[in-house]
Amino acid sequence: MAELRVPPGRAGRMRLRRSLEVARRGADLLDQKLRILRTRHEELLRAEHTARERWHERLREAELWLRRGLLLGGEEALETTASTPPAELETAWTSTMGVRHPRTASCVLPERGPDVLAPANTALFHAGAAYQEAVRAAAEYAAAGAAARAVGAELLATRQRVRALRRHWIPRLEAALAHADLALEQGEHEDAVRRRWAARGSRDDV
Template sequence: MTVRVPPGRAGRLWLRRRLATATTATSLLEQKLRTLQQEHRRLELRAQHTAGQWRDSAAEAGRWLIRAELAGGQRAIRLATTADLADVTVTWKTSMGVSYPVEGTVTPPRRAQGTAVSGGGAVVRAAEAHQRALEAAVRHAVATEALRVVEREIATTRQRVRALDRRWIPELRTTLAELELALEEQDRAEGLARRRAVRNAEVSP
């Protein structure tokens, strides 16, 4: 990487400003990374918890479906179902410049509730169990997507910190040191030239 620097003392000021900006940016990114890592741990636990809830509720829904089939047959199941789809509303949150889902709300099909009664108690319980399983699946989907988004942002932030720490800041420091050395040599040369000019002026008749 080559840093294009303005010539002379303007270049030194330019480099110092860029170095200060890069150092501040690194500190902010490291703070962001720590916050994201804390949120990642929370979301990871949440995803594990919702996964367990989903597995349990899906298993319960499967058991009640078998009971409903035994109690009322396939016809009762068909009467209790609907072609309408459930609606899922997802709420998003923005933190540290990252947007990720935090909650999912399920609205069941309107016709599913009234038709389930005709199939008997087992069908009603099966419908309720499947509703709980759907809600658990949405919660787990929200948790896993939030975890994925935060993981991706952590990777991106780490990459930016490494780029600043390992490439940009060292390059700026090296270029600044070289420029300051060149300016010092230039100052010494100019000072020596002035002293010579003064001595020459003093000895001139």
């Protein structure tokens, strides 16, 4: 927390009042941001959960078809399955309260070439298609998780800034302002007493 450096007198009190007003307004704005981030984070967490469930479901389906294919053709049936180029990931981005995060992610999967041998049995054919769906679901899950983490990190940072303002900085400014008001009031009272004594001394000299 920054150190308070306040000029003496009315100028210092005016600066404290401005600083306190700015701090309170900043805390209110951060509270609004916090509410928006919290709502959006909850939405993203739900989306991440849905994407994870969908990925697990697609993966289980693919593994089921693979086991069926292996039961029908044996492990040597996989030897006829040609390797394919890796999938390409495409990510669309968006932002929430200035936080950049993935909006969607999709996989571009290579098509089977005409000279590539077909799978040894129908089950392995279905397994290949199911694994492609699992890869697409995995990309969506990864994007949803990255978005939730990015917004969650900003949510935590914003909460910490609000707490610092509400619990530390604003109370320090309020205490400093109260002290400045008291010091000015005391100084004005002492000036008034000195003026009265000066006036009384002038009358006594006459």
